[in-house]
Amino acid sequence: MNHSSTLFCSIGIFFLVGINPAVCTKAFKGCKSTAGDVGRQAGKQASHTGGKAGKELGEAVIHTDPPPLQEIRTAEDAKRSKSYSKNSESSYHYNNQEYTRFQDIPFHTTDQLLFDHAPTASEAQHLIKRGVKFIYNSSAYTHQKDSRYRIVYLIAGDVPSVKTLYDVDDLNAKRLLFFSANLINNEKIIKVSSLQEMFAKQNEILGENEIPVLVFHNNIESSLIGNFNKASNIITCNSFEVNPEAYLTSLDLLDLRAIVEAVNSSYHTQTLGEFYDSFTSSYYTHMNSYHQQNTLIYLGGGLVVGGGVYAIAYYNKKP
Amino acid sequence: MIKLFGTTLSETKKVLESRIHAGGEQVTQEDKNKIIGRIVITCLMIFLATYLFTTGKDAPAGTIVGAIVGYWIK
Numbered sequence: 001m002n003h004s005s006t007l008f009c010s011i012g013i014f015f016l017v018g019i020n021p022a023v024c025t026k027a028f029k030g031c032k033s034t035a036g037d038v039g040r041q042a043g044k045q046a047s048h049t050g051g052k053a054g055k056e057l058g059e060a061v062i063h064t065d066p067p068p069l070q071e072i073r074t075a076e077d078a079k080r081s082k083s084y085s086k087n088s089e090s091s092y093h094y095n096n097q098e099y100t101r102f103q104d105i106p107f108h109t110t111d112q113l114l115f116d117h118a119p120t121a122s123e124a125q126h127l128i129k130r131g132v133k134f135i136y137n138s139s140a141y142t143h144q145k146d147s148r149y150r151i152v153y154l155i156a157g158d159v160p161s162v163k164t165l166y167d168v169d170d171l172n173a174k175r176l177l178f179f180s181a182n183l184i185n186n187e188k189i190i191k192v193s194s195l196q197e198m199f200a201k202q203n204e205i206l207g208e209n210e211i212p213v214l215v216f217h218n219n220i221e222s223s224l225i226g227n228f229n230k231a232s233n234i235i236t237c238n239s240f241e242v243n244p245e246a247y248l249t250s251l252d253l254l255d256l257r258a259i260v261e262a263v264n265s266s267y268h269t270q271t272l273g274e275f276y277d278s279f280t281s282s283y284y285t286h287m288n289s290y291h292q293q294n295t296l297i298y299l300g301g302g303l304v305v306g307g308g309v310y311a312i313a314y315y316n317k318k319p
Numbered sequence: 320m321i322k323l324f325g326t327t328l329s330e331t332k333k334v335l336e337s338r339i340h341a342g343g344e345q346v347t348q349e350d351k352n353k354i355i356g357r358i359v360i361t362c363l364m365i366f367l368a369t370y371l372f373t374t375g376k377d378a379p380a381g382t383i384v385g386a387i388v389g390y391w392i393k
Contacts, residue, residue: 172339
């Protein structure tokens with residue numbers, strides 16, 4: 001083997017370690033959370049408040065609703081049945097197949113699953129592993145899906161306040177303000193700059209028989225959790241720690257920019273059900289396109305380096 | 320738990336793919352500058368190694384390639 005081949009093999013091994021087909025496949029299909037190394041075990045969720053484990057699963061049957069309108073990306077998605085239920089203590093039904101263990105069920109990212117209780121730690125862990133970030137509470141879904149709603153966004157107009165509210169540094173605070181510009185300038189969205197103000201708005205909206213959808217950073221003290229009304233909806237990381245019975249529960253850390261973009265795409269809907277259908281779809285779509293973009297950048301960078309190596313080898317080859 | 324490879328690659332990927340996450344460890348502009356510098360230097364070293372290989376200087380070229388691979392898998 002000549003030395004040029006050795007060089008190319010070494011570089012190939014380098015890229016294989018960092019960029020392998022499995023990663024590329026995942027990127028094109030949409031990777032998991034970008035939270036990185038932050039612990040995802042639901043029992044020890046690396047939440048900003050210290051974490052609380054999910055409640056134990058009791059005797060319950062879990063159902064799905066007919067698939068709502070959402071972007072159908074592939075023929076496989078179009079054919080996929082959303083039927084999912086628990087038949088007994090040791091049997092589950094999903095997509096016209098039977099499974100004996102919850103951890104064996106091949107949930108899909110875009111599955112919209114209804115639970116009538118908070119997921120257990122192992123269930124949440126499996127769902128996160130399968131890329132499912134949001135689940136629905138069946139009781140809240142039944143009662144609230146046709147309700148009108150108002151969005152309350154916890155944000156301040158200045159960088160220092162945003163840094164405090166969202167536990168971010170200077171750079172990310174500026175970025176968050178930049179990406180939130182549309183929401184901040186949107187009259188339909190209620191902006192509050194403190195938790196106390198958010199609780200006050202929550203009560204005001206409930207008094208008008210609408211559902212408040214609260215968007216904030218989950219770093220609140222446990223003593224304040226009681227201020228959340230059971231009927232309120234929450235969009236934050238690991239929202240099951242705040243209100244496990246809310247219509248939509250998030251199981252993992254969420255991307256703030258994706259949240260902002262998804263709310264921006266969905267605030268025009270009339271009912272809570274329509275809002276969440278649009279929100280979750282937009283969130284996943286945003287994250288998918290972000291991962292695809294990253295993959296293309298990696299591949300493009302690899303091609304540039306490879307092209308440079310080839311050019312140097314070509315123009316310096318021995319006669 | 321024993322890891323087969325180190326954290327350099329995962330760390331680099333984490334910084335490159337960093338988004339806005341409330342709380343937790345933040346990726347600063349300094350981190351990003353270091354990662355970009357790391358990548359640029361690596362590319363330059365790869366080009367240098369290629370040049371040395373093609374001009375017959377295999378020993379230094381091999382040393383450079385070994386250093387690059389060793390750096391990134393640690």
